[in-house]
Amino acid sequence: MLAAFFDNPELMFMTIGALVGVAASVLGAFLVLRGTSLYTDAISHSVLLGIVLVYLATGEVNSPYQLVGAAAAGLLTVYLSELLTSSRLLKRDAAVGLVFPALFALAMLLIGLYARRVHIDADAVLLGELAFAWLDTVPIGEYAVPRSLVTMGIIALADVLFVGLFFKELKLATFDAGLARALGFRPRLLFYGLLFLTSVTAVGAFDAVGAVLFIALVIVPPAAAHLLTDRLWLMVIGGGAIALFASAGGYWAAMRWDVSIGGMMAVVNGLILLAAFFLGPRHGLLARLLRGRRQRAEAHVRMLLVHLYTHEGDEQAERENAALALEHHLRWPAEQARRVVAQAEALGLVTSEPEGQRLHLTGAGREAAREVLEPWRRR
Amino acid sequence: MVDRWDERAKGAVHEPSLALHIEDLTVSYDHRPVLWDIDLDIPPGVLAAVVGPNGAGKSTLVKAVLGMVKPAAGHVYVFGRPHLQQLRRIGYVPQRTTVDWDFPTTVLDVVMMGLYGQLGWIRRPGRAERRKAMDALEQVGMAAFCHRQISQLSGGQQQRVFLARALVQDAELYLLDEPMAGVDATTERHIIGLLKELRSRGKTLLVVHHDLQTLPEYFDWLVLLNVRIVAQGPLKQVYTLANLRQTYGSQIGLLHGMPAGTGGPGAESPGSAALETAAPRAGGRR
Numbered sequence: 171m172l173a174a175f176f177d178n179p180e181l182m183f184m185t186i187g188a189l190v191g192v193a194a195s196v197l198g199a200f201l202v203l204r205g206t207s208l209y210t211d212a213i214s215h216s217v218l219l220g221i222v223l224v225y226l227a228t229g230e231v232n233s234p235y236q237l238v239g240a241a242a243a244g245l246l247t248v249y250l251s252e253l254l255t256s257s258r259l260l261k262r263d264a265a266v267g268l269v270f271p272a273l274f275a276l277a278m279l280l281i282g283l284y285a286r287r288v289h290i291d292a293d294a295v296l297l298g299e300l301a302f303a304w305l306d307t308v309p310i311g312e313y314a315v316p317r318s319l320v321t322m323g324i325i326a327l328a329d330v331l332f333v334g335l336f337f338k339e340l341k342l343a344t345f346d347a348g349l350a351r352a353l354g355f356r357p358r359l360l361f362y363g364l365l366f367l368t369s370v371t372a373v374g375a376f377d378a379v380g381a382v383l384f385i386a387l388v389i390v391p392p393a394a395a396h397l398l399t400d401r402l403w404l405m406v407i408g409g410g411a412i413a414l415f416a417s418a419g420g421y422w423a424a425m426r427w428d429v430s431i432g433g434m435m436a437v438v439n440g441l442i443l444l445a446a447f448f449l450g451p452r453h454g455l456l457a458r459l460l461r462g463r464r465q466r467a468e469a470h471v472r473m474l475l476v477h478l479y480t481h482e483g484d485e486q487a488e489r490e491n492a493a494l495a496l497e498h499h500l501r502w503p504a505e506q507a508r509r510v511v512a513q514a515e516a517l518g519l520v521t522s523e524p525e526g527q528r529l530h531l532t533g534a535g536r537e538a539a540r541e542v543l544e545p546w547r548r549r
Numbered sequence: 550m551v552d553r554w555d556e557r558a559k560g561a562v563h564e565p566s567l568a569l570h571i572e573d574l575t576v577s578y579d580h581r582p583v584l585w586d587i588d589l590d591i592p593p594g595v596l597a598a599v600v601g602p603n604g605a606g607k608s609t610l611v612k613a614v615l616g617m618v619k620p621a622a623g624h625v626y627v628f629g630r631p632h633l634q635q636l637r638r639i640g641y642v643p644q645r646t647t648v649d650w651d652f653p654t655t656v657l658d659v660v661m662m663g664l665y666g667q668l669g670w671i672r673r674p675g676r677a678e679r680r681k682a683m684d685a686l687e688q689v690g691m692a693a694f695c696h697r698q699i700s701q702l703s704g705g706q707q708q709r710v711f712l713a714r715a716l717v718q719d720a721e722l723y724l725l726d727e728p729m730a731g732v733d734a735t736t737e738r739h740i741i742g743l744l745k746e747l748r749s750r751g752k753t754l755l756v757v758h759h760d761l762q763t764l765p766e767y768f769d770w771l772v773l774l775n776v777r778i779v780a781q782g783p784l785k786q787v788y789t790l791a792n793l794r795q796t797y798g799s800q801i802g803l804l805h806g807m808p809a810g811t812g813g814p815g816a817e818s819p820g821s822a823a824l825e826t827a828a829p830r831a832g833g834r835r
Binding site for chain 1: 579612615616617636637639641643647648649652653654655658659662663665666668669670671672673674698714
């Protein structure tokens with residue numbers, strides 16, 4: 171049965187894609203919330219320097235040392251960027267933009283000088299090729315298991331364990347680093363731990379999805395999940411779920427139209443983000459629009475109440491508190507005035523007699539108006 | 550990250566009768582001193598205000614006590630021991646604007662964060678922590694909001710949540726950075742009531758404050774700060790127009806709507822009366 175699993179390329183592609191997606195998105199949630207998601211971009215480029223340096227030192231392309239070298243290069247990128255930022259001579263984005271192209275360029279230079287025989291294909295760096303992942307296998311017991319599946323399996327497990335174990339600490343350090351420090355936690359250490367794993371994951375994902383798609387997988391699922399929920403743990407798990415769905419959906423779409431599997435996974439992620447952006451229950455554009463309209467309506471009713479309240483009992487009440495007067499005094503178009511009055515009547519805040527002409531506040535309406543004008547009365 | 554001055558003072562008990570004891574503290578950003586040679590003593594059980602003009606270093610003082618900024622020189626002792634060993638005994642209410650209120654978390658969750666220090670690494674908050682957090686929310690009148698996402702709160706409500714978070718820390722020394730900034734009058738009364746209750750339970754509180762008029766009504770200890778300490782001590786002794794003028798310079802009349810000449814130059818202690826009656830406060834009428 172296991173043999174059938176490892177021999178099934180479809181399942182293999184989807185599983186590797188899903189592992190990359192889940193590994194990237196659980197880390198991504200914290201990077202997105204911290205406002206440092208573009209470090210992913212920087213890291214996914216500068217890890218190349220680590221890979222090249224390890225190759226020059228050991229002559230191997232696929233050794234575990236590669237991961238170590240890459241992670242070191244990733245951390246170096248972050249460290250240098252933070253150093254430049256703390257000099258206050260550069261803003262963070264500029265510092266990041268300065269550091270990683272330099273390291274990337276250095277890597278390219280080293281390849282050009284000393285490693286010409288190694289073929290680095292721009293497409294492979296940017297997009298990866300999941301289809302090839304199946305061909306490079308390692309024997310485990312009696313099975314030939316794709317190498318990517320093994321490395322990504324271990325990396326995804328490490329990422330999930332890290333986030334699961336230090337969830338509380340990561341949450342506090344991301345939300346309020348000052349308090350985290352004061353309570354004896356080490357927010358900087360956690361942050362570097364997070365980026366260390368991001369670097370390792372970037373290298374692991376390199377073969378499968380390439381550098382650019384990796385960035386999409388780190389940022390897009392958690393960003394989409396953030397639009398859908400107000401709970402951090404739901405955002406982390408939801409991001410993972412979106413990544414899972416996108417890997418299956420992406421594979422199906424790639425087969426259907428015969429295009430890049432990794433590319434389609436990113437496209438599906440993007441579509442989910444787009445849907446969340448428009449249709450998200452609280453932060454979505456549509457929800458915001460509706461809420462804005464409702465709040466405007468409520469504000470109008472309140473304006474009406476206050477208007478009636480201020481003129482209640484004075485000699486102008488006859489004139490001011492007539493439905494018709496609203497058009498002149500509040501400069502409301504007739505249609506709007508009618509709608510607001512109807513709404514206030516429906517809420518039981520205002521009565522009119524005769525129907526639609528002289529307006530009176532009800533007890534509740536008077537109370538509501540006073541609440542606006544004298545907020546300190548509220549408890 | 551053990552600092553030189555802590556190395557020297559490691560384990561040494563110094564001035565144990567004081568809640569906070571600061572010696573020769575200088576903090577500078579980029580060689581520009583923000584706090585100059587601060588000597589400060591806060592006895593236990595007082596409700597102390599720190600006031601001073603913008604840029605006086607009030608927040609920096611609080612952050613230095615918490616070890617969030619690194620001093621260029623000086624010692625900070627909390628209940629007789631170097632402050633970095635005592636962080637668990639300090640409760641902190643930062644300025645509201647220091648965190649991202651769009652963060653996906655609930656009111657109850659934020660309050661429970663105050664308990665993370667007691668939990669230590671990895672251990673998760675459980676039922677007991679939830680109960681403590683709910684108790685604290687009850688105290689600040691925010692229990693009904695416990696499942697709200699934090700961006701749905703008004704400024705005053707956010708401040709109360711921060712206060713509840715400090716309450717659960719069950720600290721002995723509380724540092725509050727402008728807890729009354731930008732809150733409505735009701736919330737302000739609520740907050741000061743809570744602070745006074747904490748004092749009556751034997752806690753020590755150091756509050757960065759911005760409103761000179763409410764000082765005598767709210768506090769019993771006063772620290773006047775403008776890069777250096779201008780005056781410190783029981784409010785009744787320190788709260789004089791001369792001292793305030795020295796702290797704020799000529800800004801004082803402009804800042805608080807008082808005629809610059811109130812009390813006359815060099816007046817000894819008529820300040821309190823003059824200050825109290827200046828400009829009725831918005832929430833004062835009922």
